[in-house]
Amino acid sequence: MKIAIISVSNKGLELALTLKEKLDKDSTVIKCDLFHKNVKKYIKIAFFEYDAIIAIMASGILIRSVAPYIESKVSDPAVLNIDDNGNFVISTLSGHLGGANALADKIADLIDATPVITTSTDVNRKLGIDVLAKDLYLSIDDTKEILYFNKAILENEKITFTLNPEKDYVYLKDYLSKNTLEIHVSFNYSSNVNTDEIHVELDKHKIVLKEKKLVAGLGCKRGKKCSDIYNGLKKSINYLNIDISRINMLSSAEIKKDEKGMIDLSKKLSIPINFVELDKLKLFESRDIQKSEFVKSKFGIYGVCEPSALITAGFDSKLIYKKTSYNGVTIAIACEK
Structure with missing residues (x-):
C-alpha cells in the first residue's frame, strides 16, 4: 500500500512524522510520503497516486477537499481522518475494497488511538463479501451486487460458494475458519466453475470472485x-x-x-x-x-x-x-x- 499523510498544523506534522517512522518498518507499506499544508493541492495529487490518504486535520477540511474527486468504492483510495492529538482514527472512505477499515485498526494500534468504523457489517461483527475479496486478493465481476450480499449476510442468510471439485481451495477454507466475523456459508461443487474462481450465489443473485495472480x-x-x-x-x-x-x-x-x-x-x-x-x-x-x-x-x-x-x-x-x-x-x- 502506498500511503500519503497530509497534515495542517505543527502538532499534526509531529504526529505525521511519528506515524511515518512506524509505517516505514511495515513490509506491506510500499512507500509513505508526508505532505504539509496546502491541503487542496496535495489531496488532489494523493487521491490519484496513492492507495491511502491519512489526513491529520479537522473532518470538515478533509470532506470538502476530497468531495470533488470521489467516484466509486471500487476505485477511490482509502481515506482516514485523525485529529491533531491522535485520539481517534476515523475510516472515512473506501472502508472495505479500499482497505480503510483495516488500515484504521492498524494506525490506531500504532499510535494508541481509538479506531472509528461505521460500516454495517463491521459494527455488527459480520464478514462482508467485499472484505473477503479484498483480504484474499480476489476481483469481483459485478460490484453492484455487493450491497445485496452484504445485506443478506447482515440478516443471517446462508450464501453458497460454488467451487471447482478439482481444486481444494485451502486458502479460502483456512480464511473462513480463522475469521472471527460471522458469515453463514454452504459449499457446492461444479466442474463448470473455473479453478481460479469462486461463485457466490443466493436466490437469483450471483457474484464471481476471481483470483488475482x-x-x-x-x-x-x-x-x-x-x-x-x-x-x-x-x-x-x-x-x-x-x-x-x-x-x-x-x-x-x-x-x-x-x-x-x-x-x-x-x-x-x-x-x-x-x-x-x-x-x-x-x-x-x-x-x-x-x-x-x-x-x-x-x-x-x-x-x-x-x-x-x-x-x-x-x-x-x-x-x-x-x-x-x-x-x-x-x-x-x-x-x-
Whole structure:
C-alpha cells in the first residue's frame, strides 16, 4: 500500500512524522510520503497516486477537499481522518475494497488511538463479501451486487460458494475458519466453475470472485536451502494473513535458474517458478522498487525479488509486500491489477 499523510498544523506534522517512522518498518507499506499544508493541492495529487490518504486535520477540511474527486468504492483510495492529538482514527472512505477499515485498526494500534468504523457489517461483527475479496486478493465481476450480499449476510442468510471439485481451495477454507466475523456459508461443487474462481450465489443473485495472480519474488545468497527460502516466504505470507496455497507463482532472475533451493521449493509447494531474463530486468522501471547498488555492480540490475515479481505478475501489477530480508533470503510479493 502506498500511503500519503497530509497534515495542517505543527502538532499534526509531529504526529505525521511519528506515524511515518512506524509505517516505514511495515513490509506491506510500499512507500509513505508526508505532505504539509496546502491541503487542496496535495489531496488532489494523493487521491490519484496513492492507495491511502491519512489526513491529520479537522473532518470538515478533509470532506470538502476530497468531495470533488470521489467516484466509486471500487476505485477511490482509502481515506482516514485523525485529529491533531491522535485520539481517534476515523475510516472515512473506501472502508472495505479500499482497505480503510483495516488500515484504521492498524494506525490506531500504532499510535494508541481509538479506531472509528461505521460500516454495517463491521459494527455488527459480520464478514462482508467485499472484505473477503479484498483480504484474499480476489476481483469481483459485478460490484453492484455487493450491497445485496452484504445485506443478506447482515440478516443471517446462508450464501453458497460454488467451487471447482478439482481444486481444494485451502486458502479460502483456512480464511473462513480463522475469521472471527460471522458469515453463514454452504459449499457446492461444479466442474463448470473455473479453478481460479469462486461463485457466490443466493436466490437469483450471483457474484464471481476471481483470483488475482499473486507472485512471490525470491532472492537469496548462493546455496541457500529450500527450507531457508520456505521459512522466509512463510513469514511473508503470514504477515499478509493468507495461506501459502494462495500464491500462484514464484519468480526470480535468470541468474538464479540453477539455484537448487528455489527449484526444490517450487516442487515442494507445487507452485511454478519463472526465471526472468536479465534483459527484461535491466529495462524494467518502477518508482516503487528498492534499488541496490551492490546488485547493480555485480549483475547489471538494481534488484531481483521485487522486479521479478512485478514482471511475472503482469502489466500494471503492484507490490503488496516490499523486499524484506530473512537471513540471506529476500522476499517480495506482487499482485496482478
